[in-house]
Amino acid sequence: MDADIGRQAATRIRLDQWTLAVHAVERQYAAQPQLWGRYGSSGLEASRRDTAATLNYLAAALDALDPGVFRCYAVWLRDLLVSRDLGGELTTHFDVLRNVLGERLPAREAALAGYYLSEAAGALAAPTAPPEPPATGRDPWAELRQNWLDRLLAADRRGALDLVRSAVQGGTSVAELYLQVFQPGLREVGRLWHLSRVTVAHEHYVSAATGWLMGQLQAHAPTEPVHGRRFVGLCVDDELHELGLRMVCDFFDWAGWETHFLGARTPRRSVPPLVEALQPEVVGISCTLPIHVSYCRELVAALRASPAGRQAVVLVGGQALLAHPGLAHQIGADAVGSDAASAVSQAEQLLAARTAA
Ligand code: B12
Missing domain, CATH: 3.40.50.280 (Cobalamin-binding domain)
Structure with a gap:
């Protein structure tokens, strides 16, 4: 039963996303007039876009009937706003969304959406804990990973290729490079982006260059005979x-x-x-x-x-x-x-x- 209500609420929110966002932002600016001083009318469009994105995550959580999906998003968003010096206070925002949805969704759908918003607001009461880098203490891959990352963040993909090729010559398998260097290294780039220490362009470069490196390494990967599956x-x-x-x-x-x-x-x-x-x-x-x-x-x-x-x-x-x-x-x-x-x-x-x- 709840699943149906969740799905219906999700569909309605997605269909009406932009209108809901426009209403919510209007209310939020009315409730917090200081926002005009901070972002002005030029910030209005960006606020609407961001609010529509938040509604999209709320819809995803309702669709999955899992408040945890929205809770994780809320914590991620707060940390993102803090790292960009944009405050990170989301409680008023969630209150406004709850009110707008309360007026525009059928009662049971609004109640479920309201519960998800309150639950996430509760999680936000815990202090901000920026995501930690992976522990490198006894990690034998830490040095290679850091060198690979340093080269790519310096836009030196050929240097990164030299590095991983010599690792292969030294006995590292391509599978190990994938799982011990590229995978955690890429996640580290995501963490650095979240903390505003690198830009989206870095994220694009590192991932595009990694795709290229993966292509270059194929000749070094041992392959089993083809079995037909x-x-x-x-x-x-x-x-x-x-x-x-x-x-x-x-x-x-x-x-x-x-x-x-x-x-x-x-x-x-x-x-x-x-x-x-x-x-x-x-x-x-x-x-x-x-x-x-x-x-x-x-x-x-x-x-x-x-x-x-x-x-x-x-x-x-x-x-x-x-x-x-x-x-x-x-x-x-x-x-x-x-x-x-x-x-x-x-x-x-x-x-x-x-x-x-
Ligand atoms: C690279 C990257 C990008 C690249 C992707 C390029 C590409 N060609 O793939 C670009 C720049 C395009 C991008 C865009 C965006 N990204 Co991005 N991105 C990343 C980053 C840094 C690394 C992703 C990655 O390659 N990881 C390494 C791989 C190897 O790991 P993996 O994906 O988990 O895959 C392994 C397993 O999951 C599993 N697996 C994966 N798929 C499958 C499938 C099957 C069948 C099986 C069995 C297993 C399996 O096996 C894989 C290999 O072992 C992550 C950070 C992070 N924590 O991952 C952010 C991240 C995922 N991105 C994020 C965001 C917000 C975005 C953008 C919205 C904004 C932005 N930052 O640019 C857009 C959205 C784009 C979209 N519509 O999809 C957030 C997501 C937050 C969230 N939960 O919503 C993250 C977590 C960054 C962050 N810390 O905030 N991104």
């Missing part, structure tokens, strides 16, 4: 975070799978016909942002409605699904994978279990 991997609509899935696809490739990587922002309607044509044993769906989880659900449902999709094991992964593990089951996937190495063994186990059943 197929893996199709894609990122859902609007999802630009594709490096994680590329790593997953490379691991399947090295393990002898015939691998089809469809890349970022794959329109979900286009997937079932391709799966029908390729008949893969496993379909992998990647989703980093919680606001895209509903696309995963729709895609899994569409796959289950097609003969080849019903036969395939559906694995999901990416940070949105890792952070909220209950979601994978809720959207109808067979399992959630935590990283590229375990994805292959997980897929093999799920297939073996199916054959045995």
